[in-house]
Amino acid sequence: MEVLEKTGADMVLCYWEYYPATHSKKISLRLPNRFKNRELFQWLLKSHRNWYACMTPLYRRKLLGNKIKWDESLLLDTDFQFRVALEEPQVAVIKETLCTYRLVELESKRCPEYVILFAKDTLKAYKKLVPHLKNSVENCLLARRIYKVARTIYDFEPEVYEEATRIALSLCPDFEPDESLLFRLTYKFLGRRLTEKLASLKRRVLRLVKPIKL
Incomplete structure (x- = not known):
């Protein structure tokens, strides 16, 4: 105090x-x-x-x-x-x-169910912010945040990913993803869908993410 x-x-x-x-x-x-x-x-x-x-x-x-x-x-x-x-x-x-x-590495954090639940909760929270945005700068910033979270469940729930991405694009059609330079360049020249497919293929090959059936 x-x-x-x-x-x-x-x-x-x-x-x-x-x-x-x-x-x-x-x-x-x-x-x-x-x-x-x-x-x-x-x-x-x-x-x-x-x-x-x-x-x-x-x-x-x-x-x-x-x-x-x-x-x-x-x-x-x-x-x-x-x-x-x-x-x-x-x-x-x-x-x-x-x-x-x-930080303690919980076993649950490596579990796809945990990733999906966390992403959905976060996306739900971000959607609540939309009515409070006051200008185009804030629109684009939130669009980047929504897309960043949506990408974490691309391999698991593509429908949720697509819905979140539509919201992001409606807020700011030309936002720049908050990702690596390579991803941004691929996104710019090859488009979102192909870039996501290539990124997903890379994750599977490297076994960083193992898609599961829920």
Whole structure:
């Protein structure tokens, strides 16, 4: 509470770091110095790499009120940070690492059913953001996020992938995928459908993803 009072902000974030489950080298995450108005919302939309750990923020009670609550019905409430950001809070950032944790690789995360459920929950959350978009920049940013998630279930549920992709294209027909340079070039010159087929073939050959029948 003292930090909130001192900064006068609606919300305070700090730097944090974590140790991935796959190796011991820690990853440190930094934030812009401050957010105001729509800046936090647009920063979260900009890339799937833009996020903050759920244990880092301090909120004023009036910011959350009774309408912003964690949705326990979801596998992970990916919409929570966006719902907070839509309130356009004044956010102060403490430029000091005050949070450290280690990720645990759960067996379920390698399970296709887990991937599908997580992707569907995330897509559901992103769809709720559509009415709140205010300009073409936000449209394109959300389109990229939707397409990024949709691609994770291309091998498993192509119908869901196609539906999500249609939403992304309706928001911004010429958005640029948040993918590797090779994927973006292939997407640009060969088109979306052929690019996805080639990417899927590559995953199968490398055995990174094993399509299953549900």
